[in-house]
Amino acid sequence: xxxxxxxxxxxxxxxxxxxxxxxxxxxxxxxxxxxxxxxxxxxxxxxxxxxxxxxxxxxxxxxxxxxxxxxxxxxxxxxxxxxxxxxxxxxxxxxxxxxxxxxxxxxxxxxxxxxxxxxxxxxxxxxxxxxxxxxxxxxxxxxxxxxxxxxxxxxxxxxxxxxxxxxxxxxxxxxxxxxxxxxxxxxxxxxxxxxxxxxxxxxxxxxxxxxxxxxxxxxxxxxxxx
Amino acid sequence: xxxxxxxxxxxxxxxxxxxxxxxxxxxxxxxxxxxxxxxxxxxxxxxxxxxxxxxxxxxxxxxxxxxxxxxxxxxxxxxxxxxxxxxxxxxxxxxxxxxxxxxxxxxxxxxxxxxxxxxxxxxxxxxxxxxxxxxxxxxxxxxxxxxxxxxxxxxxxxxxxxxxxxxxxxxxxxxxxxxxxxxxxxxxxxxxxxxxxxxxxxxxxxxxxxxxxxxxxxxxxxxxxx
Amino acid sequence: xxxxxxxxxxxxxxxxxxxxxxxxxxxxxxxxxxxxxxxxxxxxxxxxxxxxxxxxxxxxxxxxxxxxxxxxxxxxxxxxxxxxxxxxxxxxxxxxxxxxxxxxxxxxxxxxxxxxxxxxxxxxxxxxxxxxxxxxxxxxxxxxxxxxxxxxxxxxxxxxxxxxxxxxxxxxxxxxxxxxxxxxxxxxxxxxxxxxxxxxxxxxxxxxxxxxxxxxxxxxxxxxxx
Amino acid sequence: xxxxxxxxxxxxxxxxxxxxxxxxxxxxxxxxxxxxxxxxxxxxxxxxxxxxxxxxxxxxxxxxxxxxxxxxxxxxxxxxxxxxxxxxxxxxxxxxxxxxxxxxxxxxxxxxxxxxxxxxxxxxxxxxxxxxxxxxxxxxxxxxxxxxxxxxxxxxxxxxxxxxxxxxxxxxxxxxxxxxxxxxxxxxxxxxxxxxxxxxxxxxxxxxxxxxxxxxxxxxxxxxxx
DNA sequence: TATGAATGAGGCTTCATTCAT
DNA sequence: TATGAATGAAGCCTCATTCAT
Numbered sequence: 001x002x003x004x005x006x007x008x009x010x011x012x013x014x015x016x017x018x019x020x021x022x023x024x025x026x027x028x029x030x031x032x033x034x035x036x037x038x039x040x041x042x043x044x045x046x047x048x049x050x051x052x053x054x055x056x057x058x059x060x061x062x063x064x065x066x067x068x069x070x071x072x073x074x075x076x077x078x079x080x081x082x083x084x085x086x087x088x089x090x091x092x093x094x095x096x097x098x099x100x101x102x103x104x105x106x107x108x109x110x111x112x113x114x115x116x117x118x119x120x121x122x123x124x125x126x127x128x129x130x131x132x133x134x135x136x137x138x139x140x141x142x143x144x145x146x147x148x149x150x151x152x153x154x155x156x157x158x159x160x161x162x163x164x165x166x167x168x169x170x171x172x173x174x175x176x177x178x179x180x181x182x183x184x185x186x187x188x189x190x191x192x193x194x195x196x197x198x199x200x201x202x203x204x205x206x207x208x209x210x211x212x213x214x215x216x217x218x219x220x221x222x223x224x225x226x
Numbered sequence: 227x228x229x230x231x232x233x234x235x236x237x238x239x240x241x242x243x244x245x246x247x248x249x250x251x252x253x254x255x256x257x258x259x260x261x262x263x264x265x266x267x268x269x270x271x272x273x274x275x276x277x278x279x280x281x282x283x284x285x286x287x288x289x290x291x292x293x294x295x296x297x298x299x300x301x302x303x304x305x306x307x308x309x310x311x312x313x314x315x316x317x318x319x320x321x322x323x324x325x326x327x328x329x330x331x332x333x334x335x336x337x338x339x340x341x342x343x344x345x346x347x348x349x350x351x352x353x354x355x356x357x358x359x360x361x362x363x364x365x366x367x368x369x370x371x372x373x374x375x376x377x378x379x380x381x382x383x384x385x386x387x388x389x390x391x392x393x394x395x396x397x398x399x400x401x402x403x404x405x406x407x408x409x410x411x412x413x414x415x416x417x418x419x420x421x422x423x424x425x426x427x428x429x430x431x432x433x434x435x436x437x438x439x440x441x442x443x444x445x446x447x448x449x450x451x452x
Numbered sequence: 453x454x455x456x457x458x459x460x461x462x463x464x465x466x467x468x469x470x471x472x473x474x475x476x477x478x479x480x481x482x483x484x485x486x487x488x489x490x491x492x493x494x495x496x497x498x499x500x501x502x503x504x505x506x507x508x509x510x511x512x513x514x515x516x517x518x519x520x521x522x523x524x525x526x527x528x529x530x531x532x533x534x535x536x537x538x539x540x541x542x543x544x545x546x547x548x549x550x551x552x553x554x555x556x557x558x559x560x561x562x563x564x565x566x567x568x569x570x571x572x573x574x575x576x577x578x579x580x581x582x583x584x585x586x587x588x589x590x591x592x593x594x595x596x597x598x599x600x601x602x603x604x605x606x607x608x609x610x611x612x613x614x615x616x617x618x619x620x621x622x623x624x625x626x627x628x629x630x631x632x633x634x635x636x637x638x639x640x641x642x643x644x645x646x647x648x649x650x651x652x653x654x655x656x657x658x659x660x661x662x663x664x665x666x667x668x669x670x671x672x673x674x675x676x677x678x
Numbered sequence: 679x680x681x682x683x684x685x686x687x688x689x690x691x692x693x694x695x696x697x698x699x700x701x702x703x704x705x706x707x708x709x710x711x712x713x714x715x716x717x718x719x720x721x722x723x724x725x726x727x728x729x730x731x732x733x734x735x736x737x738x739x740x741x742x743x744x745x746x747x748x749x750x751x752x753x754x755x756x757x758x759x760x761x762x763x764x765x766x767x768x769x770x771x772x773x774x775x776x777x778x779x780x781x782x783x784x785x786x787x788x789x790x791x792x793x794x795x796x797x798x799x800x801x802x803x804x805x806x807x808x809x810x811x812x813x814x815x816x817x818x819x820x821x822x823x824x825x826x827x828x829x830x831x832x833x834x835x836x837x838x839x840x841x842x843x844x845x846x847x848x849x850x851x852x853x854x855x856x857x858x859x860x861x862x863x864x865x866x867x868x869x870x871x872x873x874x875x876x877x878x879x880x881x882x883x884x885x886x887x888x889x890x891x892x893x894x895x896x897x898x899x900x901x902x903x904x
Numbered sequence: 905t906a907t908g909a910a911t912g913a914g915g916c917t918t919c920a921t922t923c924a925t
Numbered sequence: 926t927a928t929g930a931a932t933g934a935a936g937c938c939t940c941a942t943t944c945a946t
Contacts, residue, residue, distance in 0.1 A: 053364065055941080068906075076941075179435045184413075186412040187413050189416065190408060209409075212446060213409040216446050217440060293915095294932065294933065299930095303916070303917095502815070505816065507937085509937095519936095520940085586812070631891075632887070639895070641864065641868065643864070671899075743927075744929065746921085746929060747929095
């Protein structure tokens with residue numbers, strides 16, 4: 001953002017300068033809709049080409065406007081990435097909070113529910129999740145660090161549940177909870193790399209199977225070890 | 227070779243056959259010492275910054291030579307990526323073949339061994355594996371397709387073993403083998419994203435735990451399904 | 453547009469349709485004013501330094517813009533060459549067609565008229581013709597082949613007229629029409645190599661003399677052959 | 679020639695440093711032969727790709743040696759061009775001198791002989807002549823100017839003969855001798871652009887026809903002038 | 905808001921040339 | 926002589942961003 005003072009960022013609550021009709025402010029909804037179109041176009045393009053390889057021109061093309069015009073909606077390319085990742089994070093975070101709020105679940109049942117919902121979300125939001133996991137490290141240092149910090153909440157959430165299950169004797173306590181958590185994340189997240197929507201496999205079944213898989217992994221079994 | 231102590235010259239006969247000949251693309255086996263240094267430097271840089279974001283300059287800097295000089299060893303930046311991915315694939319493929327050749331193993335035991343060795347390899351070759359899984363889609367179309375085709379062998383290997391285990395009654399047959407295989411891959415591959423070498427967690431333990439995790443996932447358990 | 457007075461804006465509707473769209477190569481007719489300036493600058497530079505030796509920087513300098521800005525108007529350096537050659541070919545082709553359409557001319561008279569007009573055109577468009585004859589072989593293979601194919605029309609046109617004149621007994625039939633045609637072309641084309649505009653020799657006289665010269669050559673004379 | 683003192687140029691009379699057998703100096707002939715091979719390779723490459731587009735690597739490839747090794751025979755790429763052009767000029771000049779020395783020829787007969795021999799030479803030395811006429815302007819300023827000056831001798835030779843023929847009443851004096859000379863050169867030189875050796879058309883016939891053509895052009899004819 | 909021309913930095917690649925062995 | 930690694934300059938092109946209209 002060369003030679004450009006940090007402007008009052010208009011992202012979510014857009015400052016609008018009335019021009020033609022000074023008396024009739026246009027519905028904020030219109031602006032918000034356009035903003036969302038921009039994000040969606042960016043998600044599609046970043047997913048297809050990768051953030052680093054995608055150009056601002058690509059996104060403008062996707063929207064059917066000119067590159068210069070796009071800068072009415074964004075501050076910079078990285079700003080777009082940030083907003084996308086932020087939006088995704090919010091939604092993923094919401095899932096965690098919903099699951100955390102469910103009453104009367106055992107740690108394992110809560111883990112199953114968490115995995116199920118995350119996989120379901122991922123399989124319905126492939127582009128966004130692909131960017132979330134593939135391109136987050138291209139944020140500016142500050143923002144990247146912050147996002148990493150926010151993600152830790154998920155790690156802690158899962159690791160804690162595993163630990164609790166082990167303490168309750170419901171899971172094999174000989175397995176390192178952190179490693180197990182990462183295995184769980186791997187199975188859960190990897191979906192964005194191989195799932196193709198539109199086929200026979202429905203998001204719900206996929207979510208069930210993945211949850212089943214990781215749950216068995218978490219539980220472990222001394223008997224099975226050879 | 228600016229600022230780089232002359233290293234013990236010995237290893238092999240330094241006969242180098244020209245690569246940059248207009249007509250001969252990438253022939254002649256026998257990658258020599260310097261070639262390997264170049265590959266290593268590239269692996270490091272691509273891992274750190276991502277292929278798309280890394281510049282040829284970065285790699286030259288890493289080697290302590292000028293950008294232009296690097297082109298003695300490579301045809302293009304993408305050529306470097308390809309060679310890296312190719313090398314990695316060979317090694318990963320070798321693991322599969324070793325495991326396939328082990329005598330007298332049940333499908334599940336073979337899966338455990340495959341996972342164990344892959345995780346072990348990954349945790350000892352983080353940079354290369356990170357590039358292998360993160361940047362392969364930035365190859366030229368032809369090369370990307372070929373690599374994708376080669377990777378399918380692994381999918382088939384794992385899926386077949388899962389199917390066999392299910393047929394033998396050693397694994398829960400109600401789970402879709404393809405989904406299960408991808409869950410396995412997820413846990414196994416994801417290691418490149420979170421494992422930090424040099425800590426307490428040794429590659430061997432990690433490999434054991436991951437293998438244990440995915441094996442339990444593959445086996446599944448009707449009783450456990452809620 | 454550094455150091456370049458704002459020129460009288462009028463001419464045409466400055467509607468410019470993007471050219472640099474990733475998908476639309478070089479569509480949309482209606483080269484506008486600035487496009488023509490670019491072509492003219494390129495013609496000047498290519499003529500002066502030769503296509504291979506000229507740099508994009510040279511052309512940008514000629515226009516008073518930055519190198520990068522030039523790419524608003526062109527796709528590549530070779531694209532510029534192509535457009536220049538294409539434009540030239542169109543104009544040269546138009547001459548052929550005009551001459552072919554003239555009614556009631558004998559083959560020889562038609563040849564004279566063709567030569568006269570081509571020489572006249574050449575002497576008034578030295579830069580373009582120099583590029584046309586000097587640098588066409590630096591086009592990409594496809595484009596070069598197409599241009600070569602188009603040029604053949606001229607060869608056939610001239611050779612046919614020569615043959616007709618010979619059949620009518622108006623030209624010495626003992627001379628190979630193809631060789632004669634090439635001699636004619638040589639005299640006619642070579643003008644771009646030696647004619648200096650601004651001197652005493654006017655394009656019209658030059659054209660007359662050249663036409664006279666080649667016509668006598670075509671006619672030949674048995675008596676004169678030693 | 680960066681940071682390299684002008685060395686005693688060894689082109690024609692090669693300074694040799696005896697190395698192995700101090701007593702038996704190798705035949706100078708061997709060195710000369712190698713020099714000629716280098717020139718020939720350069721001629722081939724420059725003809726095929728054009729001087730500006732050809733690389734030193736191309737020439738080394740053609741010779742089957744490495745680029746670095748080539749610099750044992752040349753001072754620079756431009757040096758190669760110069761030697762080639764110089765050699766060509768010598769040979770072309772020799773033709774002029776031979777023709778000038780022929781006794782008892784009328785101006786027209788001398789012109790015919792000059793043209794005939796030049797065309798014959800051109801058709802047998804296409805590569806060298808193509809470079810001579812196509813790439814001479816890429817010499818360094820000094821050398822280019824000198825070559826241009828040398829070429830003027832030919833212009834004067836031909837123009838003088840034309841003038842003499844006109845004064846004798848053997849050629850149409852209403853045509854500007856300089857223009858006529860250039861027409862003659864055009865037909866004569868153009869051969870390098872269209873003649874394909876190995877076909878039916880033999881150099882001798884070609885030379886005869888071209889000479890016939892230009893002679894008729896030089897003679898002109900009042901009757902024919904419309 | 906939209907346009908599109910212009911910027912300027914940076915990226916990939918080529919290449920003539922040098923030089924130690 | 927031959928090699929081949931290295932240099933350093935230059936060339937083509939892309940692209941995020943700005944800005945006047």
